[in-house]
Amino acid sequence: MFDIIVWGGAALSVAGLVGLVWCILQVMKARRANLSDDELRAAVQGVLPWNLASLFLSVLGLMMVILGISFG
Template identity: 60%
Template sequence: MMEFLVWAGAALSLMGLAGLIWSIVKVISARRKTQDDAELRAAVQAVLPWNMGALFVSVLGLMLVILGIFLG
């Protein structure tokens, strides 16, 4: 059972990492496309909730990994 927690946590952490990479790519592409500061600010504000959600998923995954190791 504890091995399942470790693997599930690792999968969640990888999903969170993928979300963080996606948000970085979106902001970099928006930065290259636009010259207007207001448009760039709007693009970053649109990506910010996804970035925070991905960070939260990654933290939850790491907590599951630690919990699985601690209990196992």
């Protein structure tokens, strides 16, 4: 049973990591587009909620892995 929690948490952590990499790529693309300061700020603010959600997903997955290992 606890193996399911560990592997599910690992999958959530990987999904969060993929989201973080996507956020980094989006901001890098916006920076390379030579946008004005206001446009760049708007682009970064658009990515920020996705960044926080990905970070939360990754942390939640790591907590599940730790709980699964501790109880298993």
